[in-house]
């Protein structure tokens with residue numbers, strides 16, 4: 001859960017990167033940073049918090065040069081601390097290497113132990129730092145020469161934007177698990193996790209960085225190297241269901257339309273007698289729209305979201321019970337009173353938030369509350385960069401659907417089928433990872449890494 005953005009060849013590289021990160025804020029709210037390069041010096045600005053909190057115009061002005069890369073972070077491997085903010089930068093043998101990474105390298109611990117035994121000293125607990133150490137050790141005269149050797153040793157998922165001695169590099173793992181695309185703006189190249197960031201700066205989408213591809217951008221333009229060919233892809237299906245912005249195309253397909261199709265499929269599989277369909281905004285909005293269209297029921301936004309709730313508002317203790325839920329979403333009593341309601345949600349993780357929200361609907365007089373979920377039950381953790389809780393905390397891994405229904409306080413609860421979800425996707429089903437639903441992890445997961453995620457012992 002991270003967002004990446006890079007620019008090569010623009011005098012406004014840092015400003016464009018700032019805007020790009022702004023558009024990618026949903027991919028990580030914990031920390032952010034930008035590194036720029038003006039052929040002589042590397043400049044860096046970073047901090048904990050949102051893009052808007054960390055950068056102001058003077059910080060952007062100080063980030064000179066026509067190359068920049070930036071990152072928004074939500075920690076999955078490595079703790080939430082200032083030493084783990086990306087892009088991560090090292091100066092080495094008179095040169096520099098900077099990296100911004102999205103994903104989880106599942107053999108990072110093993111590689112790190114190997115390097116520590118030969119004297120490497122790590123500054124952070126991030127898996128991304130392993131890539132830098134490997135590059136620093138192997139670096140030949142030409143940057144590109146050592147990249148395939150390093151990246152082909154990595155297991156798990158990674159999309160990365162790097163800057164190595166003035167060359168901007170984009171790379172994706174062989175299965176293409178996390179998104180990364182290439183855009184152009186006038187003469188400059190852009191790398192971005194999602195196309196919504198290209199739209200914001202009016203850059204033209206060129207293509208995705210292909211699974212297993214390394215693109216190097218320098219004064220001669222863009223050149224490409226392929227890691228050994230994989231015969232399959234394993235794009236994270238959860239990017240379509242929940243994570244990516246609906247106005248983005250990821251893996252070359254639009255997210256909004258996919259979510260609507262999921263909602264329509266859900267309506268076919270699990271109809272209910274009701275007076276209206278509603279989402280808990282914003283997460284279920286588009287699946288709810290698709291559900292309403294397919295079922296012919298009216299779509300209502302009967303809970304209104306307060307968009308000004310930051311991550312750090314002070315929760316007064318006397319109001320603590322359900323306060324966090326109520327400050328975010330407020331129900332419209334006159335719409336809900338005496339009504340049979342179908343809520344369409346994109347997922348249930350722990351079930352506690354849904355429970356509080358459903359309780360609020362009952363309090364204002366909703367007569368029946370049914371819930372429909374546009375993904376199947378999440379039964380297993382993600383080892384590839386989406387921060388689900390431990391298996392113990394995942395409600396669907398410990399309770400039956402009827403038990404979840406009772407826990408949340410619903411009249412009925414149904415999930416889309418695995419088959420239905422795959423059917424609604426805009427790409428062939430064989431191109432997706434859906435392991436958190438069907439346990440078919442597309443790579444081996446080293447035992448130590450599995451244990452680490454299960455216990456969240458980061």
Ligand code: SF4
Nearest residue numbers: 236237238382433436
């Ligand atoms: Fe995505 Fe689930 Fe696969 Fe993780 S396990 S990459 S969340 S589909």
